[in-house]
Amino acid sequence: MPNQIPDPTVEQSGDVNDIYEVTSPQTSQEKAITSTREKEQKGVSLITRDLIQIKEELDDFSHQLGNNLEDSKLPGLTILAPLTDHLPNKSVPTGNKTSFELGIVQDCKVSFPLMKDTNQVSADKELVAPFTMVTLATEMNNSTDNVNTNVHFSGETLPVTVVSAAGNSAVNVNTSKQQVVILQKPQPPNHSSLSVSLPTVVASFQPVGQLSKPATLVCSQPSTVCTSTVYVPLTVGKNSEKIVVPHSTVTIPQQTPLVAQTAPKRPCLMPSGQSVTKIMLSKNSLVSNQSGNPVAVAVTNVATGSITSQQHTILLASPGKSYSVTKPITSTGPSVMRGVTGNSNKQGFYLLSPVKSPGTKVTMIPVSLPKSPQKIAPAPACGTTSNFPRVAIATAIAGGSTPTVTTTCTVAKQTTMPATTTKVLWKTVVPATVKSSTSAAGSVPQTIKLVAASGLPQVLMKPGNLPASNLSGPGASPVVCPIQVPGSKFPYVRLVTASTQQTSVSTVVTPRTATVGPVSGIRSMAHSAQVGTSTVQTVGMSSNQLRFAVPIVPAISGHSQVKILSIASKPSSSAQRVLFPATTVTTTSQVHHPASNSTLGISQLTPGTSALLSGSNNMTGLVVLPAQYLTQVQQGQQVSSGALLSTNFLLSSGQGQNILPVPVSANTETPNSHQQAYIPIAAATAPPQGLESVTHQSNPIPAPSRHQVNGVALDCKERRPCNCNKSQCLKLYCDCFANGKFCNSCNCANCYNNLDHEEERQKAIRSCLERNPMAFHPKIGKSKEGDQERRHTKGCNCKRSGCLKNYCECYEAKILCTNLCKCVGCKNFEDSSERKTLMHLADAAEFRVQQQAVAKTKISSQLQDLPIRPPISASGERLPFSFVKQEVIEATCHCLLAQASDGEESQLTYVELEKLVVKEFGRCLMQIIETANQTKDLIPET
DNA sequence: GAGTTTGAAACT
DNA sequence: CAGTTTCAAACTC
Numbered sequence: 001m002p003n004q005i006p007d008p009t010v011e012q013s014g015d016v017n018d019i020y021e022v023t024s025p026q027t028s029q030e031k032a033i034t035s036t037r038e039k040e041q042k043g044v045s046l047i048t049r050d051l052i053q054i055k056e057e058l059d060d061f062s063h064q065l066g067n068n069l070e071d072s073k074l075p076g077l078t079i080l081a082p083l084t085d086h087l088p089n090k091s092v093p094t095g096n097k098t099s100f101e102l103g104i105v106q107d108c109k110v111s112f113p114l115m116k117d118t119n120q121v122s123a124d125k126e127l128v129a130p131f132t133m134v135t136l137a138t139e140m141n142n143s144t145d146n147v148n149t150n151v152h153f154s155g156e157t158l159p160v161t162v163v164s165a166a167g168n169s170a171v172n173v174n175t176s177k178q179q180v181v182i183l184q185k186p187q188p189p190n191h192s193s194l195s196v197s198l199p200t201v202v203a204s205f206q207p208v209g210q211l212s213k214p215a216t217l218v219c220s221q222p223s224t225v226c227t228s229t230v231y232v233p234l235t236v237g238k239n240s241e242k243i244v245v246p247h248s249t250v251t252i253p254q255q256t257p258l259v260a261q262t263a264p265k266r267p268c269l270m271p272s273g274q275s276v277t278k279i280m281l282s283k284n285s286l287v288s289n290q291s292g293n294p295v296a297v298a299v300t301n302v303a304t305g306s307i308t309s310q311q312h313t314i315l316l317a318s319p320g321k322s323y324s325v326t327k328p329i330t331s332t333g334p335s336v337m338r339g340v341t342g343n344s345n346k347q348g349f350y351l352l353s354p355v356k357s358p359g360t361k362v363t364m365i366p367v368s369l370p371k372s373p374q375k376i377a378p379a380p381a382c383g384t385t386s387n388f389p390r391v392a393i394a395t396a397i398a399g400g401s402t403p404t405v406t407t408t409c410t411v412a413k414q415t416t417m418p419a420t421t422t423k424v425l426w427k428t429v430v431p432a433t434v435k436s437s438t439s440a441a442g443s444v445p446q447t448i449k450l451v452a453a454s455g456l457p458q459v460l461m462k463p464g465n466l467p468a469s470n471l472s473g474p475g476a477s478p479v480v481c482p483i484q485v486p487g488s489k490f491p492y493v494r495l496v497t498a499s500t501q502q503t504s505v506s507t508v509v510t511p512r513t514a515t516v517g518p519v520s521g522i523r524s525m526a527h528s529a530q531v532g533t534s535t536v537q538t539v540g541m542s543s544n545q546l547r548f549a550v551p552i553v554p555a556i557s558g559h560s561q562v563k564i565l566s567i568a569s570k571p572s573s574s575a576q577r578v579l580f581p582a583t584t585v586t587t588t589s590q591v592h593h594p595a596s597n598s599t600l601g602i603s604q605l606t607p608g609t610s611a612l613l614s615g616s617n618n619m620t621g622l623v624v625l626p627a628q629y630l631t632q633v634q635q636g637q638q639v640s641s642g643a644l645l646s647t648n649f650l651l652s653s654g655q656g657q658n659i660l661p662v663p664v665s666a667n668t669e670t671p672n673s674h675q676q677a678y679i680p681i682a683a684a685t686a687p688p689q690g691l692e693s694v695t696h697q698s699n700p701i702p703a704p705s706r707h708q709v710n711g712v713a714l715d716c717k718e719r720r721p722c723n724c725n726k727s728q729c730l731k732l733y734c735d736c737f738a739n740g741k742f743c744n745s746c747n748c749a750n751c752y753n754n755l756d757h758e759e760e761r762q763k764a765i766r767s768c769l770e771r772n773p774m775a776f777h778p779k780i781g782k783s784k785e786g787d788q789e790r791r792h793t794k795g796c797n798c799k800r801s802g803c804l805k806n807y808c809e810c811y812e813a814k815i816l817c818t819n820l821c822k823c824v825g826c827k828n829f830e831d832s833s834e835r836k837t838l839m840h841l842a843d844a845a846e847f848r849v850q851q852q853a854v855a856k857t858k859i860s861s862q863l864q865d866l867p868i869r870p871p872i873s874a875s876g877e878r879l880p881f882s883f884v885k886q887e888v889i890e891a892t893c894h895c896l897l898a899q900a901s902d903g904e905e906s907q908l909t910y911v912e913l914e915k916l917v918v919k920e921f922g923r924c925l926m927q928i929i930e931t932a933n934q935t936k937d938l939i940p941e942t
Numbered sequence: 943g944a945g946t947t948t949g950a951a952a953c954t
Numbered sequence: 955c956a957g958t959t960t961c962a963a964a965c966t967c
Contacts (some may be wrong), residue, residue: 727951731951731952732950732951732952733950733951733952738951768951771951771952772951775951794950796949796950797949797950798948798949799948799949800947800948800949801947801948801949805947805948806948807947807948807949807950808948808949809949809950
């Protein structure tokens, strides 16, 4: 929610901490008001003018009030003085009188006695008035006498009735320190009334009429007088509902924690079409509505200042700012509503103001947190059609082992967000067509628990949960190795069987297919594991030494596959990695598996593909490749061979090819590095909405940065080259780096974002993640589970662009600003006229471009369709048009002009002149044709 | 294309 | 956590 200009009246009081704009679609009238106020804020006092207006309105109101009170059954209410006599800063003490006076203007002290045990106070009195305000006097407990409590109302006045309540309490108010003002909304017939139980005296304000000014209650002495204003709804409460308002706090129901809940910054439209434009919240306040019912708030009319007597509710779906929830009060979920800004030392208000007119409704609807876990490693890859968090898991099943696999994949929980468990059935299917030493042909459903959290998408395969027999050869113990893939933003988990067996290069592969979830088909010579619709394959497994790295593929499911390829290679103890394309590439290169004699297309390899070279006990030979890297390699750039190891692949063409020289990274290849600081770079949010329409293969690299324009990572289309000069492309300033990409065809200087500087790059990645674990997560995600509406995960912070330029990340992503945004002067909300104008312009421009493109295409097509007329026909005839040359044209024009001149001399009419010229033009054409014909006769036939 | 503006990231 | 600086992209001329 963008900040807005504070209410001048409030600002002058200096007590209201935070004023936020809920919505701001303003009518022209409102804009005029706003403009006026802004001007007056600069020097002209608005207060005086407003007060005069208030005074005038209260003149009438006081008479009405007096008349109404005559019939009132409320005891002891007396109007001592005409309201019209009240002026700003005027204190009107009433002494011991059981009456009070209304303060109507800012700094006007309203003094009224709150007497204990007087006739004016009735116990257990239910305040059932349509509109009730309860005020607790400060330090009432300390006084046995009448208490003159000064309550300051700024620009607001309410008819007051002194009442009290005791006994069973529906509202417990701590009056020892603070004064609480509760504004009760009108109650539906079937709802309980507000019962107030107080140790001392309660003064309630019961309005008789409507007020004319924004209900900005300002306490000039917050420490001693009115410290908080809480509008408590009872409109939906049950009889037994208890609203605890200790110290002017409001508690959010457990099931409705507001943390991380955001709503699009759209106006809080009232049924009447009006909208709430401001809401002011104080810090250290809680809203309690344990019933989880909508929280109603009092709404004042910005234009008239009246407080409506109808139910007002406001959507509390976006606590990011206006309803910012800082932390839960209890472990069960109540959260603190606070303002983001403001002086924490001050006590402020929960004050909602204003709406455009009375009778409007604002609904405070507690919104529960998304209960589903955040998706694991959802890269905004293209070509996804599902929201399933996808975890690509592959198992290496050694020959002779049972195909049953039980794997537990746990994502390290980094935040307090509740995590849930996603169970994925894991089946191991042995294709009947493949010879296998394993007799088990059936499928044994296994369970994979994917404990997703909102934090770092670290993925750990618990070794204990991995039966050794299932993963490797006999006696082998599974080892889980978290792996950082350079350039990748998702974590890899390497399931390694620490086998002691030496593997022969010529080990014959016994492929099986391990499938998670429904198996759509059995792939020969491959292990495939499907989670959701994603597939993980281990291709051409060569031995029980097969190790593999499992990328936590983007939480988008799709048809992308991750294949794990085992490559026979020389037994080596050195760390060798063979990188496979993380993206589907168009290459036709294929990998020849010498053992299985199978040829595997590299193009089949998909993001995060990795493989381990067999034949070594060491954790070597892992093959991983960032998604985009192969493309870069294919482009012949950014790949240096120095200090890089390469693995030769046998291609179908018979040529050896150094596919992917990759530096050995210690942090990715260190044996027994279970606890090593691997860098989990993953996206924990769903892919942007727009991705779903893209049909590319998934790309595991999330695109969190600007280049995720419109929710679609530009990688899917194009990625702008960076121009970094000072950051070495190792900071998030660099879009390439921020997107987990290597710089490629960029204009950067002193670039370290390449494999030549992998070590520095890794350090930089770590550094970024230390600062912000979500640094590499997509900035544009979905607001909540199942919600298709995209939003900026952090919100923008624009100050001057109005969020209508590409400086704004929200606007750039073509999404509306939300309550998470801290922008100022935001115009990027749904009903923004400026935004609409821009959208129209953009649409029009786009339409024009499309039209032009279509026209170009059409013209081009037509031109292509046009027969090319040779100047000489097939028969050797020189066609007439070939004679229409410059000199012919000029001669013709001379003839026409001569005719026209003659006609003018003959004083012909215009029509006759026209005919004459046309006739001459026909004659010229005929002459040209005749000449052509004569030429034809002259051309000898060939 | 140079200079300015802007806001996120980085830094203090 | 807030204020300041740095940085590169967006924007303007």
